[in-house]
Amino acid sequence: MLSYALIGGIMYGLYFGLVGMGLNLIFGVMRMINLAHGDFIMLGAFLTYWLYYLFGFNPLIVIPISIVVFLVFGFLMYYVFVPKLLHSKDPEMLSFILFFGVSQVIEAIIILFFGNNQISVPSTIFAKLFNVSTFTLFGNTFPISWLVVSVACIVAFVLIYVYFFYTKLGYATRAIMANRHEALVSGIDVNKVSAIAFGVGIAAASLAGVMGFFMIGAAFPSMGTDLTTISFTIIVLGALGNPLGTVIGGLIYGVAIMLMQTYFSSWTNVLPYLLLIFVILIKPEGLLGKAVRNV
Amino acid sequence: MSVLLNVTDLESGYGLVKVLVGVNLKIESGKSVVLLGVNGAGKTTLLKTIVGLIKATKGKIEFDSDDITKLKPNKRIEKGISYMSELAIFPNLTIEENLELGGYFKDKGENKKRMELMFNYFPDLRKFKNKMAGSLSGGQRKMLGVAKAFMSNPKIVIMDEPSSGLSPKFVKKVIEVVKSFHDEYKTTMFIAEQNVSFLDIAEEVYVLDMGKITFEGSVTDLKSNERLREAYFGVA
Numbered sequence: 001m002l003s004y005a006l007i008g009g010i011m012y013g014l015y016f017g018l019v020g021m022g023l024n025l026i027f028g029v030m031r032m033i034n035l036a037h038g039d040f041i042m043l044g045a046f047l048t049y050w051l052y053y054l055f056g057f058n059p060l061i062v063i064p065i066s067i068v069v070f071l072v073f074g075f076l077m078y079y080v081f082v083p084k085l086l087h088s089k090d091p092e093m094l095s096f097i098l099f100f101g102v103s104q105v106i107e108a109i110i111i112l113f114f115g116n117n118q119i120s121v122p123s124t125i126f127a128k129l130f131n132v133s134t135f136t137l138f139g140n141t142f143p144i145s146w147l148v149v150s151v152a153c154i155v156a157f158v159l160i161y162v163y164f165f166y167t168k169l170g171y172a173t174r175a176i177m178a179n180r181h182e183a184l185v186s187g188i189d190v191n192k193v194s195a196i197a198f199g200v201g202i203a204a205a206s207l208a209g210v211m212g213f214f215m216i217g218a219a220f221p222s223m224g225t226d227l228t229t230i231s232f233t234i235i236v237l238g239a240l241g242n243p244l245g246t247v248i249g250g251l252i253y254g255v256a257i258m259l260m261q262t263y264f265s266s267w268t269n270v271l272p273y274l275l276l277i278f279v280i281l282i283k284p285e286g287l288l289g290k291a292v293r294n295v
Numbered sequence: 296m297s298v299l300l301n302v303t304d305l306e307s308g309y310g311l312v313k314v315l316v317g318v319n320l321k322i323e324s325g326k327s328v329v330l331l332g333v334n335g336a337g338k339t340t341l342l343k344t345i346v347g348l349i350k351a352t353k354g355k356i357e358f359d360s361d362d363i364t365k366l367k368p369n370k371r372i373e374k375g376i377s378y379m380s381e382l383a384i385f386p387n388l389t390i391e392e393n394l395e396l397g398g399y400f401k402d403k404g405e406n407k408k409r410m411e412l413m414f415n416y417f418p419d420l421r422k423f424k425n426k427m428a429g430s431l432s433g434g435q436r437k438m439l440g441v442a443k444a445f446m447s448n449p450k451i452v453i454m455d456e457p458s459s460g461l462s463p464k465f466v467k468k469v470i471e472v473v474k475s476f477h478d479e480y481k482t483t484m485f486i487a488e489q490n491v492s493f494l495d496i497a498e499e500v501y502v503l504d505m506g507k508i509t510f511e512g513s514v515t516d517l518k519s520n521e522r523l524r525e526a527y528f529g530v531a
Binding site for chain 2: 181
């Protein structure tokens with residue numbers, strides 16, 4: 001039972017690393033908390049649902065579509081909101097209010113067009129595609145969809161790692177994370193690089209939405225709020241402002257959730273909030289990270 | 296000699312607080328100019344306004360005969376201005392990555408050649424090139440800052456207090472390096488300092504006081520001004 005919880009927890013953790021990734025990337029670059037983060041996960045799920053039912057697209061085909069759509073959307077959204085926010089006296093506080101508004105608008109629009117219903121795609125979709133429904137690891141049997149999601153998450157993390165550490169754009173993004181003004185006078189087009197990072201953050205969130213059906217079940221318009229809270233817990237657990245620390249935060253969260261579900265299932269829903277309070281009180285910069293800002 | 300940087304009636308500040316009041320200065324191409332001023336005189340504000348980090352509320356900044364007053368900072372850097380702030384480096388990037396960002400808008404081949412040149416000047420940086428810049432000592436960080444400032448082969452290097460936080464030994468080293476770059480590549484230098492440490496390489500001196508230029512001339516002229524001699528050299 002313990003080995004099932006641990007292995008399953010790692011797979012869950014990889015997924016939750018992806019859930020938190022976009023929020024941390026945007027926080028790292030802009031020092032803004034995107035309270036609409038969970039809503040973009042929800043939008044990714046809705047896009048997957050509609051492309052599946054309208055055109056029969058497998059979620060694996062939706063991945064690149066979702067990345068392109070939300071990358072462009074995030075890029076444009078940056079130019080609409082962020083430069084104006086950055087010129088205000090208190091960008092961090094205003095960003096809270098603004099993105100809370102964006103979150104409410106997204107949720108309301110989805111309810112308006114699609115109703116306040118739960119949606120889902122068949123959980124056997126990958127089993128049919130690969131002609132195998134389960135796989136066994138150390139004597140434990142897991143659904144094949146967990147493996148597909150885990151591999152997709154690892155590929156996403158590797159791509160983000162390459163973007164960060166092996167491209168000029170990545171150096172520039174990390175430079176902005178360290179010091180926006182210094183980046184400006186290094187000749188970096190800070191707005192353009194930030195807009196791309198914003199787009200990548202939103203695209204990562206949407207990707208978590210595409211994969212969400214197979215890890216957290218059905219999607220519904222108001223799921224964003226809970227997902228933003230979970231994402232916030234994960235990034236605080238890992239390292240606030242360090243996107244790759246999110247993977248560690250996700251893994252800790254995933255294993256903790258699985259252990260709770262296995263041994264104290266009725267307490268599982270309290271876990272994110274308990275972890276959040278615990279880490280903020282004991283080590284507010286995250287379990288692994290250095291402090292990236294003075295609160 | 297042609298004028299490279301021409302600042303006319305410049306005013307700027309922070310919100311309602313006006314820091315610079317009608318600043319005028321002309322820096323000729325290839326010259327080494329030092330801007331002296333005590334803490335709070337407005338040196339950093341002037342440099343930040345020239346590179347575009349602070350908006351000018353009045354006046355004009357011309358660089359290489361182009362009006363750059365309204366240009367974005369990255370566009371000014373592309374025109375050939377390099378700015379070394381007091382912080383100067385990105386601690387979360389490696390030395391190599393920092394240098395690469397110094398020549399951000401240049402092509403890869405040119406950057407590679409230029410980095411090699413920097414490593415020849417600063418062998419310590421080559422040794423630690425894959426280390427995070429944040430792990431360097433204060434003196435080494437300053438060296439990296441200087442190397443980063445020269446990476447793009449700029450027409451002018453603007454430095455904000457390059458001697459701050461350094462031991463006299465390191466200040467001497469920074470001066471030597473700056474002098475050799477200036478001599479060899481004829482790079483125009485504009486160095487803001489609150490002490491006289493860089494006057495040895497100054498061909499012209501400006502003194503900024505309460506947001507106004509109160510003196511302009513050679514080091515000899517500065518030394519012959521009783522008030523300034525007392526203020527900056529400590530002798531009446």
